[in-house]
Amino acid sequence: MTDPDDNRSGDVRAAAREKARQLRTSQQRKDRRNKALLSGGIVLGVLAIAAIVAVVIVSAIRPTVPGPKNMASDGVVIGAGLKVKTTPALAADAKPVTSTPDPSASSAVDIRIYADYLCKLCGQFQRTNLEQLEPLVKDGAVTVAMHPVAIYTSHSAGTRYSLRAANAAACVANYSPNAFWAFNQSLFEKQPAEGGPGLTDKQLKQRVEGAKATNLSDIDACIDDGRFKSWVGAASDRALNGPIPNSDVRQMRNALLVLVNGKPYTGSLTSADDFKAFVLQAQGEEYSSTGTPTPTPTAG
Template identity: 55%
Template sequence: MTNGGGNARPSKNERRDAAREKARQLREEQKRRERRNKAILFTGIGIAAVAIIAVVAIIIVNSIRPPGPGPANMASDGVKIGQDLKAVTTPSLPAGSDPVPSEANAPNVVDIKVYVDYLCPFCGQFEATNAEQIESWVTEGSATVEIHPISILNANSQGTKYSTRSANAAACVANYSPDSFFAYSALLFSNQPQEQTPGLENKKLVDLTKEAKVKSASKIASCINDGTYNSWVTDATNRALKGPLPDSDVKKVTGTPTVIVNGAQYSGSLTDPNEFAAFVLQQSAAPTSSPTPTPSPTPTPAS
């Protein structure tokens, strides 16, 4: 029996077929949604990957700079300080070039070379013991001192690479204010941090340049903060560790401080100024009318 007016109720088979069709439509719609979501997901991943690659590339470019020329006044990989504590000026060392040995002293002027790491406690001992008498000899013109900053103790500064940062700071001073180098190097030692600490922050390294009364203070500050000569520090360190060391009998640096007087390595006490002064006197040229260092803690060069 059926209702009139075309409102016949669907049969059981018709209802089942309609349900199946509805289910099919739902399945198709679900598949379309899944395909859309997958496409969106992969697109997002692709964009994110491109962004990550771009960021990594920027970091690499900024952190691994191509080697540049070394600092001015350090063609020998060190700064040579002469009479009145004035630096001997030299052009910059081109990247990848071998260091140029400093011009030889007059026969009666002692040549002292010191390879130092500003984190090295033994370097600090040598500095505290001998800085005053070395300054006296150099000021009076009876000796020169050539200071070579290197970085062999980066692993001892909790990841901050203080040895490289401090050597770079010294190089920045050498480049822009060479006559302040002796004072700045002394300040790095008088403010020397202990090993296994982060070392001095760059801000403190900059503050010490003001205490050393540098010229071009703003340029030096930028140089320190930018790590301008970090690559040079690495290269100079590798050259010192590989050797040979110019103008000496020393094949290479095996530890710091490496102290060389007229070509011969000093291996005596780091805490006895008399012992070092005696070694300097022994290595000095035969006395002439110019002064020669005498073996006392704070000597006045004798005529």
């Protein structure tokens, strides 16, 4: 006769084994699930990192677009009558063509100004000197090449004003070049403060109109779509990395560089007399080397 206690003992052991089996199965399922989640998490993490890297790379690579007309040297060359020297638009990725003084012209003084429209020192220099330079340019005593650069792009409360302003200048050079002098001057006469948001695109368009530019609809569209922003970035990089053409200066070291016959001006930015003396000295040196008389800037 079978002892009932033996049967109960066997049932307990069987139940324990089944419970243990269920626990093992459950644990194995958890292990597989955790492994799958871990693997998936690694994959997602890798994909996320790859996506971030891709965004950074794409952001760093500027799309190549043709440059603006009349800025083949990365600057606008303004001569007698405040007229801009016309040049064709350079193809995307083409190297800039260094501007050289016209040998048939009477001018012997070549002034080149590299400036950021948000730069306070740039504004001081231009407000101090553009007024006295204007009649000299009109008379053909000097030529002035304006090179807009965007170096303070991150200094305008997130609006990227330096880049937008330089793009607007390129738009004016492309569509209404002979308004460039007045437009450039207007951006420095009432210059926004460093660190502030700068002018809006609407305000830039108003400055364009105030400069009596033509082809306003084309310029407005050019400002709206940032047509020459990639070109501005590339031109700024060229100025920062150097070399600076027709000069002993290797590269821009801040947001303002003024060259007179290839020599950097390092005098006062707020003294018109100091800069005039530097221009006269350069003109005298040019006269001594060529023996060719040139129009003399008059005191004013």
